[in-house]
Amino acid sequence: MSEKIGIAILGSTGSIGTQALEVIESYPDRFDLRVLTAHSNAALLIAQAKKFEPQCVVIGDESKYLLVKEALEKEDILVYAGENALAEVTTLDSVHVVLTALVGYAGLKPTLAAIRAKKNIALANKETLVVAGELVTKEARKYGVSIYPVDSEHSAIFQCLTGEHMNAIEKIYLTASGGPFRGWSTEQLEKVKKEHALKHPNWVMGAKITIDSASLMNKGLEVIEAKWLFDLKPEQIDVIVHPQSIVHSLVQFEDGSMKAQMGLPDMKLPIQYALTFPYRWKTDFPRFNFMDYPNLTFEQADRKTFRNLDLAFEALTKGGNLACSLNAANEVSVAAFLKDEISFLDIAKINEATMNATQFNTSADYDVYVQTDQLAREYAQNAIQLI
Amino acid sequence: MSEKIGIAILGSTGSIGTQALEVIESYPDRFDLRVLTAHSNAALLIAQAKKFEPQCVVIGDESKYLLVKEALEKEDILVYAGENALAEVTTLDSVHVVLTALVGYAGLKPTLAAIRAKKNIALANKETLVVAGELVTKEARKYGVSIYPVDSEHSAIFQCLTGEHMNAIEKIYLTASGGPFRGWSTEQLEKVKKEHALKHPNWVMGAKITIDSASLMNKGLEVIEAKWLFDLKPEQIDVIVHPQSIVHSLVQFEDGSMKAQMGLPDMKLPIQYALTFPYRWKTDFPRFNFMDYPNLTFEQADRKTFRNLDLAFEALTKGGNLACSLNAANEVSVAAFLKDEISFLDIAKINEATMNATQFNTSADYDVYVQTDQLAREYAQNAIQLI
Numbered sequence: 001m002s003e004k005i006g007i008a009i010l011g012s013t014g015s016i017g018t019q020a021l022e023v024i025e026s027y028p029d030r031f032d033l034r035v036l037t038a039h040s041n042a043a044l045l046i047a048q049a050k051k052f053e054p055q056c057v058v059i060g061d062e063s064k065y066l067l068v069k070e071a072l073e074k075e076d077i078l079v080y081a082g083e084n085a086l087a088e089v090t091t092l093d094s095v096h097v098v099l100t101a102l103v104g105y106a107g108l109k110p111t112l113a114a115i116r117a118k119k120n121i122a123l124a125n126k127e128t129l130v131v132a133g134e135l136v137t138k139e140a141r142k143y144g145v146s147i148y149p150v151d152s153e154h155s156a157i158f159q160c161l162t163g164e165h166m167n168a169i170e171k172i173y174l175t176a177s178g179g180p181f182r183g184w185s186t187e188q189l190e191k192v193k194k195e196h197a198l199k200h201p202n203w204v205m206g207a208k209i210t211i212d213s214a215s216l217m218n219k220g221l222e223v224i225e226a227k228w229l230f231d232l233k234p235e236q237i238d239v240i241v242h243p244q245s246i247v248h249s250l251v252q253f254e255d256g257s258m259k260a261q262m263g264l265p266d267m268k269l270p271i272q273y274a275l276t277f278p279y280r281w282k283t284d285f286p287r288f289n290f291m292d293y294p295n296l297t298f299e300q301a302d303r304k305t306f307r308n309l310d311l312a313f314e315a316l317t318k319g320g321n322l323a324c325s326l327n328a329a330n331e332v333s334v335a336a337f338l339k340d341e342i343s344f345l346d347i348a349k350i351n352e353a354t355m356n357a358t359q360f361n362t363s364a365d366y367d368v369y370v371q372t373d374q375l376a377r378e379y380a381q382n383a384i385q386l387i
Numbered sequence: 388m389s390e391k392i393g394i395a396i397l398g399s400t401g402s403i404g405t406q407a408l409e410v411i412e413s414y415p416d417r418f419d420l421r422v423l424t425a426h427s428n429a430a431l432l433i434a435q436a437k438k439f440e441p442q443c444v445v446i447g448d449e450s451k452y453l454l455v456k457e458a459l460e461k462e463d464i465l466v467y468a469g470e471n472a473l474a475e476v477t478t479l480d481s482v483h484v485v486l487t488a489l490v491g492y493a494g495l496k497p498t499l500a501a502i503r504a505k506k507n508i509a510l511a512n513k514e515t516l517v518v519a520g521e522l523v524t525k526e527a528r529k530y531g532v533s534i535y536p537v538d539s540e541h542s543a544i545f546q547c548l549t550g551e552h553m554n555a556i557e558k559i560y561l562t563a564s565g566g567p568f569r570g571w572s573t574e575q576l577e578k579v580k581k582e583h584a585l586k587h588p589n590w591v592m593g594a595k596i597t598i599d600s601a602s603l604m605n606k607g608l609e610v611i612e613a614k615w616l617f618d619l620k621p622e623q624i625d626v627i628v629h630p631q632s633i634v635h636s637l638v639q640f641e642d643g644s645m646k647a648q649m650g651l652p653d654m655k656l657p658i659q660y661a662l663t664f665p666y667r668w669k670t671d672f673p674r675f676n677f678m679d680y681p682n683l684t685f686e687q688a689d690r691k692t693f694r695n696l697d698l699a700f701e702a703l704t705k706g707g708n709l710a711c712s713l714n715a716a717n718e719v720s721v722a723a724f725l726k727d728e729i730s731f732l733d734i735a736k737i738n739e740a741t742m743n744a745t746q747f748n749t750s751a752d753y754d755v756y757v758q759t760d761q762l763a764r765e766y767a768q769n770a771i772q773l774i
Contacts, residue, residue: 159644163550167667173677240677250649255667256674257546257656262637262645269644280554280642287643290560290627290685298677 008035133228155270156248220312328376329354395422520615542657543635607699716741
C-alpha cells in the first residue's frame with residue numbers, strides 16, 4: 001500500500017465527478033489525482049485543477065481551450081481539448097484506475113481506450129455497457145482489465161459477490177426507489193412538468209439521470225448494465241421497488257441464500273469502493289440507523305405505466321443493437337423533455353417507436369454501434385418534430 | 388471435488404441433527420455420513436443408523452447400549468456408549484467435518500476433542516463458545532481448525548464476511564424475531580405458561596432453544612457466541628428485533644457499507660453452508676419472494692423487560708467465567724420452567740442471582756469452566772427450591 005493509487009476522472013465537473021473529488025480529498029496520502037476532464041464547464045474544471053494539481057486536464061469543448069489554458073498558465077498542468085485527447089489521457093502510465101463519469105454515449109470511446117491501455121475502470125457511465133456491453137466486456141477480458149461498478153445498485157451486487165466467485169448466481173434483484181411518480185397513473189403522468197421530474201426523493205444526481213429515474217428508464221439501463229457486468233440472462237434479473245433506497249440491491253445464489261448490500265443513499269461510498277477494491281477504507285460518512293428506518297418496504301415495479309423498463313427488458317432479451325438504439329432515443333427524448341418540447345409520457349413513446357424502427361444487427365462491432373446511435377438519434381429527433 | 392465430504396453428527400436425533408440428515412440425504416454422491424450420536428433417543432438413532440449406514444454410532448445414555456447394539460447386530464456398524472466415546476468418534480480419519488448439534492454444556496468436551504483431532508467444526512452448539520469461547524478459539528487457532536457457524540444469525544454474518552478478510556468489521560447486528568412475547572409487559576409475562584413459550588412464530592426448534600428465544604436468552608447467548616466467532620468487542624455487537632426473520636443478520640464495515648444475508652427461515656440452508664463452505668450447492672429449498680414480505684420491520688429489543696439479554700451483555704463485558712455461569716444457571720432454570728417448577732420471569736431472576744454469586748475467574752482453563760458450571764448449577768438449583 002506504499003504506492004498511491006493514480007486516478008483519472010473523466011467528467012470531473014458532474015455529480016459523480018465532484019463527489020469523487022470529495023472522496024479523493026479525504027485521503028491525500030493514498031490517492032494521486034492525475035487527470036481531470038470536463039465536457040464544457042471550464043470554470044469548475046479550472047478551479048478543480050488549481051486545487052488538485054493533476055498532471056493534465058482536458059476540456060471537451062474545443063472553443064474553451066484557450067480559456068482553460070490561460071487560466072492554468074502558471075500551474076504545472078498540461079491542458080488539452082477535444083474528444084481524441086479524452087481517449088489519450090487515460091493511457092498515462094501514472095494512471096491506475098479510470099473513473100468514467102461522463103454522461104451518456106460519449107463515455108464509450110474513452111472507456112474503450114482506457115481498457116486497451118490496460119487501465120482498470122471505475123464505471124459510472126452505464127451507457128458504455130448499455131450501448132456496447134458485448135464489445136466492452138470482450139475487450140476487458142482480452143486486456144485483463146477489471147470493471148468496478150459505481151452505480152449504487154451494481155456496486156451492491158458487486159459487494160455481495162466478493163468471495164463468491166466459485167458460486168453461481170441464481171438471480172439478482174435491482175432495487176428502485178420508484179422515483180417521484182411512484183404509484184401515479186397514466187392520467188396523472190400526463191400533467192408532469194420537468195420541475196416535478198427533477199425532484200428525486202432520495203438521490204441528488206445530474207438532470208439526465210434524474211429524469212431517467214422518474215421514467216424508470218434509468219432502472220432499465222441498469223438492468224442492461226447488470227447483464228454485462230455480471231454475465232446474466234434476462235430472466236435472472238428482477239427489479240423491485242424499494243422507496244427508502246436503503247437496500248441497494250440483492251443477489252440470490254443457487255443454494256437459495258440471498259445477500260444484500262445496504263446503507264444510507266450516498267454515492268460517495270460506491271465511488272470509493274470502486275477506487276479502493278478489494279479494500280474498504282474507514283470513512284466518516286453518516287451511518288445507517290434502523291431506528292430512522294423501522295420499515296423497509298418492497299413492491300412490484302409498474303412496468304405497464306412506466307413503459308421504459310419494459311422496453312429495456314425487450315432490448316435485453318432481443319439483444320443486438322437494440323439497447324444502443326434505445327439509449328440513443330432516450331438521450332434525445334430526455335433532452336427534448338428538458339427543453340419542454342415533449343411531454344413526460346412522450347419520452348417512452350419516442351423510445352419505443354425508435355427501437356421498433358431499428359435495423360436489427362447482432363455484430364458486436366464499434367462501427368455498428370456508431371451507426372445505430374446516429375440513426376436512432378435522427379429517428380427520435382424526427383419523431384419529436386411530429387409531436 | 389472427487390472425494391466425498393466425511394461427516395460426523397453429534398446429536399443426530401435433535402432438531403438440527405434431523406435437518407442435517409435431510410441435507411445429507413439430498414447429496415448421496417457428495418456427502419459420506421460416518422458418525423451418528425444421540426443422547427438418549429435410541430429408537431430414532433437406530434432408525435437413522437439403518438438408513439444411513441454410518442461407520443459407527445454412539446448412544447450417550449449407557450443404559451441403552453445393549454438395546455442399540457442388538458438392533459444393529461446385522462449391520463456393519465460399530466456401536467459405542469457414553470461420554471468418552473462421544474469425544475473419541477470425532478477423531479476418525481474418515482471424518483472431515485464434525486457437526487456439533489448437542490444441546491447445552493454437553494457440547495464442550497467433544498468439540499474440544501474434535502478440534503484437537505484437527506477436524507473442522509460445523510458449530511450448532513452455541514454453548515460451547517458461550518461457556519469456553521476463549522479456550523475453544525485458542526485451540527482452533529493452535530490446531531489450524533475452522534469453526535463454521537450453523538446458527539442462522541452467525542451463518543449470516545459469516546456469509547457476509549466471505550471475501551472481506553482484509554476489511555475490519557465496525558459493527559454487527561444480530562436480528563431477533565422477538566419471540567412469541569414481543570411487546571409484552573412484565574405483567575403479561577407473569578402469566579406465561581410453557582405451552583405459550585414453546586410456540587415460536589417463525590422457527591421450529593428444540594424445547595430448550597425455543598424457551599431461550601421467548602426469554603431473549605437465546606439472543607444473549609448468540610451475542611456471546613458472536614464475540615468469539617468474529618473476534619469482536621461487546622460494543623461492536625448490537626441486537627435488532629426483526630419479527631419476520633427474513634434478514635438473518637448484518638455486518639457494517641469501516642467504510643459504512645452494510646451487508647445482510649437474507650432468506651426464508653429454514654435451518655437447512657445454514658446447516659448445508661457450514662458443511663460445504665466455501666461452496667454453495669444448488670438446492671430446491673423454497674425461495675424468498677418479496678411479494679410475500681412487502682414490509683420488513685425493525686425495532687429495538689426491550690432489554691428492560693427481557694432481562695436475560697442484558698445479563699448476557701453484562702457477562703460479555705465483564706468476561707471471565709461469567710458467561711459460563713450464566714449459561715449453567717439458564718440450563719437449570721429453563722429445565723425447571725419446563726417442569727412447571729418456576730414461572731417464566733423466574734428464569735431471568737435465577738440467572739441473574741447465579742451470575743451475581745459467581746466467584747469471578749478470568750483464566751481460560753477447562754477445569755475452571757467445569758467447576759464454574761457445577762457451582763452455578765448447584766446455586767441455581769438451590770435458588771429454585773427457595774422460590
